[in-house]
Structure formats: structure tokens, C-alpha cells
Amino acid sequence: MNIAITLLGYLSLGAAAGTMAGLFGVGGGLIIVPVLVFAFNLQGVAPEVAMHLAVGTSLATIVVTGASSTLGHYRKGSIHRPWFMALLPGLMLGAIGGVFIAGNLSGTVLGTLFGVFVLLLAAKMTLGLKPKPGSIAPGKPAMVVAGGVVGAVSALFGIGGGAMTVPWLSRCGATMTQAVGTSAACGLPIALVGALTFIVVGWGNPLLPAWSTGFVLWPAFFGIILASVPFARVGVKLAHVLSARVLRLSFALLLAVVGLRFVLG
Secondary structure, eight states, rough: HHHHHHHHHHHHHHHHHHHHHHHHTTOOOHHHHHHHHHHHHHHTTTTHHHHHHHHHEEEEEHHHHHHHHHHHHHTTTTTOHHHHHHHHHHHHHHHOOOOOOHTTTTTHHHHHHHHHHHHHHHHHHHTTTOOOOOOEEEEEEHHHHHHHHHHHHHHTTTTHHHHHHHHHHTTTTEEEEEEEEHHHHHHHHHHHHHHHHHHHHHHTTTTTTEEEETTEEHHHHHHHHHHHHHHHHHHHHHHHTTTHHHHHHHHHHHHHHHHHHHOOH
């Protein structure tokens, strides 16, 4: 009965996360991580592992949602394969490095860093800053370095990396369609490698709750996956009712509240 009630709770969280992701047009990580931390606190999960468990579980869910998104973009021909392949080594190495950095940080420090990152995104959205389009793609070494940075930051905070990959690809000369499609493809290896590494890093931690494998909690994973995808469509429908400016400022406000909550504790 307890596991059934717990799964029902995660289904509700997945529905909320999916709706907000569809409404605001962002990857689920920025929504899922704070929602999971809140849920874990209510359940009495040890604060030493709650943040790591939220990030690892978020990355695991992105593997599924990212695969679906990548397939859709692939079918539409919006993935720039040479750029994706140039970024791939850095993405994978960066994801591994990001997880090991997270593993060596306390839950409090990791949460504070997540809050600062979210506040920076909120400021960017409030100011309406957009990537400057470019026309010359950098060489392979620069792409590997860029991939490493994106992979590390994404794995550290449990996100797909679109907030960084799209601006970078736009500067490289990609159209917005190419940038979004290629960014979606980049999120898949980050999430897969990051989630697997979080499982390894957290393996055997005595503070983890039941039904965990390393820093991935399976009831949360399945609940979010089952509910977030269909409810994302609900969010998309709601998004067409509001203006783009209202959506942008509303999401910036939400991010600011979340960021302050993590920074101030």
C-alpha cells in the first residue's frame, strides 16, 4: 500500500512537472529537480542525499523524454549531425565529470549552486536576452570544450542542457530549428551517461531510501515518466492561450522563487 501511495504521489508530481514544462517550453529538469527535492523533504529523505537523488533521478527521466524528442527532431531532419558528433565526446566526458563533482559536494552546497544557476536563467529570461546568431562554426577542439562545459553543468544540475546548447549552436551559425533539434539530441547522451554515473557514485550509500539504485529513485522515475509526457501536451495547449511575454515573465518569476528558495535554504 505504501509503495502504491508513493507512486500515486509521484504521478501527481509528474503531471505538474509535465504541464509546466509544456506551458513554458523548457526541459523538465528545471522543474523536476526542485519538485523532487520538495517531495523528498516531505518524505523524510536524508538531506545529505536528497539533492543528489533528485538530480540523478531527473537525468534518468530525461533519458526517456529526450529519446522521444530526439526521434521527433531526427524525423524532421533538424539535427545537424556533424555538429552533434563534434560535441559528443565533450558531452559524455563532461557529464561524467559533472557527476563526480556533484558527488564530492554536500547536499547544501549542490543545492545552493543549483539555486544560483536558476537565478541566472531567471535574469536572462527577464531581460529577454537572446543568442547572437553567427555564421562560422568553430573547429573540433572548441566543440569538444563546449560539449564538456555543457555536459558538466547539465549533469551537475540534472538538466538537458538546452539553455546552453541552443545559444552556442546559434553562434555557430545554426538556424533556430537546427539549434533546438541538435540540442535535443545532445541532451540524450548527457542524461544517459549522467544517470548511469550517478548510479555508480551513489551505489551502496546507506542514507538512500528504499527502491533506489544509487542516486536514482525508481518510483519517482516511473511516476514522472508516466504522467509528464501526456500532461506536457496539456501545458502546450495552455501556452497558446497566453502571450509569449506573459509566459516568459511568468517562468522567470517561477525560476526566481525556486532559485531563492535553494540559495536561502
